[in-house]
Amino acid sequence: MTKAIRRVPSVLALSAAAFASLSAHAEWGNLNMPVGVTELSKEIHSLHMTIFWWCVAIGVFVFGWMIWSLVAFRKSQGAKPDTTMVHSTKAEIIWTVIPVGILVIMAIPAARTLIAIEDMRGSEISIKATGYQWKWQYEYLGEDVSFFSQLDRQSDEARQLKSGVDPNSVQDYLLNVDNPMVVPEDTKIRMLLTGQDVIHAWWVPAFGMKKDAIPGTINELWFKVDAGKTGIYRGQCAELCGRDHGFMPVVVKVVTKEEYKAWLAAQKAAASPAPAEAPADAPAADAVAALPAAPRG
Amino acid sequence: MANSTTAHAHDDHDHKPHGIKRWLYATNHKDIGTMYLVFACAMFFMGGAMALVIRAELFQPGLQFVDPGFFNSMTTMHALLMIFGAVMPAWTGLANWMVPMQVGAPDMALPRLNNFSFWLLPFAFTLLLLTLFVPGGAPAGGWTLYPPLSLQAGDSFPLTIFAIHLMGISSILGAINVVVTILNMRAPGMGLLNMPLFCWTWLITAYLLIAVMPVLAGAVTMLLTDHFFGTSFFTASGGGDPVMFQHIFWFFGHPEVYILILPAFGVVSEIIPTFARKPLFGYESMVYATASIAFLSFIVWAHHMFTVGMPLAGQLFFMLSTMLIAVPTGVKVFNWCATMWKGSISFETPMLFALAFLFLFTLGGFSGLMLAIVPADFQYHDSYFVVAHFHYVLVPGAVFAIMAGVYYWLPKWSGRMYNEKVGKLHFWLSTIGVNVLFFPQHFLGLAGMPRRIPDYSTQFADWNMVSSIGAFIFGFSQLLFVYVVWNAVRSGEKAPARPWEGAHGLEWELPTPAPYHSWDTPPPRNVITQGAMH
Numbered sequence: 001m002t003k004a005i006r007r008v009p010s011v012l013a014l015s016a017a018a019f020a021s022l023s024a025h026a027e028w029g030n031l032n033m034p035v036g037v038t039e040l041s042k043e044i045h046s047l048h049m050t051i052f053w054w055c056v057a058i059g060v061f062v063f064g065w066m067i068w069s070l071v072a073f074r075k076s077q078g079a080k081p082d083t084t085m086v087h088s089t090k091a092e093i094i095w096t097v098i099p100v101g102i103l104v105i106m107a108i109p110a111a112r113t114l115i116a117i118e119d120m121r122g123s124e125i126s127i128k129a130t131g132y133q134w135k136w137q138y139e140y141l142g143e144d145v146s147f148f149s150q151l152d153r154q155s156d157e158a159r160q161l162k163s164g165v166d167p168n169s170v171q172d173y174l175l176n177v178d179n180p181m182v183v184p185e186d187t188k189i190r191m192l193l194t195g196q197d198v199i200h201a202w203w204v205p206a207f208g209m210k211k212d213a214i215p216g217t218i219n220e221l222w223f224k225v226d227a228g229k230t231g232i233y234r235g236q237c238a239e240l241c242g243r244d245h246g247f248m249p250v251v252v253k254v255v256t257k258e259e260y261k262a263w264l265a266a267q268k269a270a271a272s273p274a275p276a277e278a279p280a281d282a283p284a285a286d287a288v289a290a291l292p293a294a295p296r297g
Numbered sequence: 298m299a300n301s302t303t304a305h306a307h308d309d310h311d312h313k314p315h316g317i318k319r320w321l322y323a324t325n326h327k328d329i330g331t332m333y334l335v336f337a338c339a340m341f342f343m344g345g346a347m348a349l350v351i352r353a354e355l356f357q358p359g360l361q362f363v364d365p366g367f368f369n370s371m372t373t374m375h376a377l378l379m380i381f382g383a384v385m386p387a388w389t390g391l392a393n394w395m396v397p398m399q400v401g402a403p404d405m406a407l408p409r410l411n412n413f414s415f416w417l418l419p420f421a422f423t424l425l426l427l428t429l430f431v432p433g434g435a436p437a438g439g440w441t442l443y444p445p446l447s448l449q450a451g452d453s454f455p456l457t458i459f460a461i462h463l464m465g466i467s468s469i470l471g472a473i474n475v476v477v478t479i480l481n482m483r484a485p486g487m488g489l490l491n492m493p494l495f496c497w498t499w500l501i502t503a504y505l506l507i508a509v510m511p512v513l514a515g516a517v518t519m520l521l522t523d524h525f526f527g528t529s530f531f532t533a534s535g536g537g538d539p540v541m542f543q544h545i546f547w548f549f550g551h552p553e554v555y556i557l558i559l560p561a562f563g564v565v566s567e568i569i570p571t572f573a574r575k576p577l578f579g580y581e582s583m584v585y586a587t588a589s590i591a592f593l594s595f596i597v598w599a600h601h602m603f604t605v606g607m608p609l610a611g612q613l614f615f616m617l618s619t620m621l622i623a624v625p626t627g628v629k630v631f632n633w634c635a636t637m638w639k640g641s642i643s644f645e646t647p648m649l650f651a652l653a654f655l656f657l658f659t660l661g662g663f664s665g666l667m668l669a670i671v672p673a674d675f676q677y678h679d680s681y682f683v684v685a686h687f688h689y690v691l692v693p694g695a696v697f698a699i700m701a702g703v704y705y706w707l708p709k710w711s712g713r714m715y716n717e718k719v720g721k722l723h724f725w726l727s728t729i730g731v732n733v734l735f736f737p738q739h740f741l742g743l744a745g746m747p748r749r750i751p752d753y754s755t756q757f758a759d760w761n762m763v764s765s766i767g768a769f770i771f772g773f774s775q776l777l778f779v780y781v782v783w784n785a786v787r788s789g790e791k792a793p794a795r796p797w798e799g800a801h802g803l804e805w806e807l808p809t810p811a812p813y814h815s816w817d818t819p820p821p822r823n824v825i826t827q828g829a830m831h
């Protein structure tokens with residue numbers, strides 16, 4: 001793990017650091033959406049915060065009004081009802097027009113981000129992810145590299161009914177796989193998503209995106225991890241896909257461009273003598289076995 | 298049913314059949330209403346028990362109690378029981394009791410149909426509950442029944458589909474009855490815009506039901522033929538499209554959401570003016586807002602499925618139409634606030650539940666607004682944030698409004714008052730419980746916990762534990778509700794004809810307890826205009 005100390009003076013960074021060192025400890029501080037490590041995830045996070053603060057503002061007004069009424073107009077305090085107050089066209093116009101205004105203000109940046117999300121142009125690497133009950137297959141298109149990615153053995157043992165294994169003793173319980181997907185930083189990656197049997201959904205919160213992997217359909221999403229944000233990012237299948245839906249994590253290892261080239265070359269070399277028929281046993285697994293276990297970012 | 302020849306006094310000795318026949322052959326709107334409510338209560342507890350199985354398993358990480366497959370059955374069955382078994386029948390029960398009394402009619406328009414639509418339900422839910430005992434277990438693909446997953450079900454599959462058909466028929470017939478009663482049986486002199494809002498919201502709900510239950514029936518029938526008769530509506534390998542099911546399902550599903558909540562708007566619009574001792578503010582705008590919400594509910598369905606990969610234009614359209622729903626909903630909330638403004642407010646149990654509805658439904662509305670922002674929805678979708686959102690609008694939303702309605706009208710139904718102290722205790726335990734239960738789920742979802750998982754990463758442990766504690770507080774405090782109602786009906790104090798001094802509306806013009814046939818002779822015009830003035 002890197003020794004670089006993050007000097008971001010925020011609670012989020014603190015809890016992230018605590019998470020990295022003490023992942024066995026649960027988190028009271030996990031209250032909000034992570035900012036993420038891609039351009040899109042940051043935009044999404046800021047949209048989330050904007051709409052959240054709008055809701056807070058409207059909430060202060062509406063709940064304030066309610067509480068004021070409940071306190072000021074108590075019968076027990078001798079309040080007399082004003083039964084003539086039954087209608088006001090002016091008030092109704094105001095409380096129709098102002099919300100419309102707020103919605104328009106919100107809709108514009110949301111639409112702008114949405115257009116960016118849907119813009120797949122200029123991607124440098126395409127990876128096809130196929131959801132299976134219950135694992136992911138990653139195919140690096142045009143590179144002849146392909147492997148399966150499923151829940152790591154330690155989590156799998158601990159998650160059995162009444163296993164007796166304390167989940168807190170397992171590194172990254174339920175969020176670790178045998179073979180993570182590997183991508184370079186600062187590169188626009190296009191994911192093609194499909195399902196083999198039922199619908200799954202590919203989700204890495206730090207990338208800001210999730211999309212369904214549907215049999216018979218190819219969905220697309222893209223992400224570009226910021227330069228310098230190498231590390232391991234974890235997510236899960238997000239569409240109910242049967243019994244072990246909770247046990248098919250998505251793990252992405254982000255490396256430097258050089259490391260990626262070396263990794264890809266190693267994959268190809270390993271694949272050429274014996275074509276990857278049984279990916280789980282392929283030496284491919286070794287290339288990524290020595291991963292730092294704790295997540296970053 | 299027609300006994301218009303007899304005089305008023307006759308009603309007081311209502312010769313109703315006794316014993317089991319009274320219920321089996323029931324054609325009286327009050328008896329049928331009672332059966333609906335009792336049935337809904339039973340399903341509420343059964344669905345609640347399943348929710349407690351879910352929350353017990355999620356109390357801490359690791360699998361302690363149930364197999365993941367059974368866990369999925371629990372989430373699926375919990376939803377089906379609560380939506381189709383508890384909330385919808387409870388609303389139909391309240392409509393049965395209140396609509397004839399509120400519009401000045403002796404009974405529902407179609408009493409035998411009424412009997413049939415109720416008695417379908419026990420059969421429907423017996424079938425559904427039987428699936429717990431068939432090979433392969435109960436349905437476990439989610440109440441949304443998305444194929445291809447739902448097609449992997451075992452023997453439960455045809456039973457589930459048939460049960461849904463029965464529930465759908467029951468709902469459609471119940472809705473037809475409400476529409477016919479409201480449109481044809483209003484007392485002379487009662488215009489549509491004299492009706493109390495509960496009748497208005499139910500009228501609009503009934504049209505939604507008639508419009509969308511057949512769509513659900515179509516969707517599940519296509520599933521059935523895909524499963525048994527080799528069609529490929531939703532099977533990709535046969536040229537079908539699993540996403541088409543989602544479009545059809547949510548074309549039903551979104552109006553369904555309003556079917557669950559519109560009558561709640563009606564109940565709250567009755568209760569707040571009563572306890573604020575002030576007429577409802579903006580009556581007509583309330584009616585128009587309800588109608589526009591109902592209209593919009595038909596053009597927002599795809600916001601449940603933003604992640605299926607729709608064209609950009611489609612996503613933009615559904616984002617904007619969804620955001621638009623905030624406007625009429627806001628109008629309603631503002632009108633309720635304005636109703637309380639300069640009122641003279643007291644805090645009896647029905648009012649407390651209506652106020653909790655007002656606060657917490659609004660909170661659920663806020664998270665709904667957030668979910669409408671498509672890019673952010675790509676994060677929220679299928680996470681616990683969504684679970685928190687829809688439980689806020691359904692539990693302290695719909696369920697609290699049902700309870701508010703029961704507390705409000707129970708004196709009229711039974712002729713007896715409930716115990717206000719225990720009622721308030723029930724209220725506070727429920728309100729605290731429901732927030733401890735669902736508020737932390739916002740955090741869980743934002744932090745990245747997907748919904749419908751039986752076990753989770755340790756970073757989610759703390760808030761899950763809190764949520765589970767809230768679930769048990771909320772769940773067990775509902776036993777108090779049964780106690781309060783039972784106690785009132787058995788041995789409550791005698792209630793006056795108008796137990797709430799601020800109550801207006803035709804139901805309060807009837808003696809207490811309400812006579813077996815509500816208005817054998819229509820109420821006089823001056824009572825209508827005076828009583829129904831909101």
Ligand SMILES: [Cu+2]
Pocket residue numbers: 131132134199200201237238239240241245248
């Ligand atoms: Cu999956």
